[in-house]
Amino acid sequence: MKKKLTSRYIDTVTAPGPKRLEVYDLMLPGFGIRVSVTGGKTWFCSTRVDGRIKRIKIGTHPAVGLSDARDQAKSILHNAQLGIEPPEASLTLGEVVPMFITLYAKPRNRGWCEQERLLDQKWAPLYKTPISQIKRTDAVRILDDIVAGGAPGRANHALAVLKKLMNWSLDRGMIDVNPIAGLKPPSKSKARDRVLTEAELSKFMDAAKAEAYPFGSILQVLLLTGQRRGEVSEMKWSHIDFETAIWTIPAERAKNGLAHDVPLSSEVVSILRSLPRFAGSDFVFTTTGTTPVSGFGRAKARIDDAMGTSDWWVHDLRRTAASGMARIGVSPHIIEKVLNHKSGIISGVAAVYNRYSYAEEKREALEQWAGHLIQSTIQGSRESGDKSDPTMRSTTDHGSGLPRI
Known part of the structure; x- marks a missing residue:
């Protein structure tokens, strides 16, 4: 697009989208402005160097005005005519x-x-x-x-x-020196050890069941399976075998690069079967059908209000699951297998030769953990004076609240 560039036009021009807009100046060929869909405006000048068109960034509007940008473009074009190559512009x-x-x-x-x-x-x-x-x-x-x-x-x-x-x-040669090389972290890192208490678990499960799809159901699955948030968020229907009640996390999606079979407790299967499905989408937890769910902030805030505390992170659910399984008697090496830890109790030479999958042991551990959570929810509901039937809520109400899409 070509147009006589004026200050008034520059102040008001916008990119109609979905792509950025480039406007060349009728008064000075090669000089123009690029307008992004977010409103950013960048001056540029295009000239031929060694037979190739080269674009030089001059500056951004309004930091650099039209008059100064045009003068700079004139200088660049003048030097190009004399065979003086323009300097490389540094990327922002x-x-x-x-x-x-x-x-x-x-x-x-x-x-x-x-x-x-x-x-x-x-x-x-x-x-x-x-x-x-x-x-x-x-x-x-x-x-x-x-x-x-x-x-x-x-x-x-x-x-x-x-x-x-x-x-x-x-x-890549974009900079000659790393300005923050050797810069120490501003605070000392601490290993987080937060685990939800039994009372908090009851409140969490009730709050998650009351929360709408997808966050209410995904938070429950995170706690019930003990898997990583990224892996659960990217769960796909094609990776779930409902006949065997196994969810397979492919190697390319697992954090440690190892494919992982997660036995699904009857509670998790019930949750997954209750969820809506987007037509043509393979994602289990999604709001668009094209990308996995993200952004837990607002949902967590609502859970916080229901629980009466905000002192927990989503990743704490994985630690809580591991600690909870240990508390009810699950062996440490089985917990590691459930969590898909690459090292730990079974490591080194033992890990190389021990290829047993512990499939049944993992299933039993997760069923025990699900049962414990259900009982905690029932006990918590009784202590809080909830007169509804918590057994029915624990197996049928998973907060989806939506029809199939």
């Missing part, structure tokens, strides 16, 4: 992040969504800064703000993912 952090996620994080890390979320949430203030101009003090300032906001652990995670991005950028 916001431009590097999607490249890092696509080329590095996705192929190597199942937790790439969390890495992307951390970058978007915590490092957004630096997104418009050229990556080569980011200073150590910039990172420290943001980390200090995160810690001051009461999330020191989150600050450690934010630093870790930015370090990976910077090292990746250094390897």
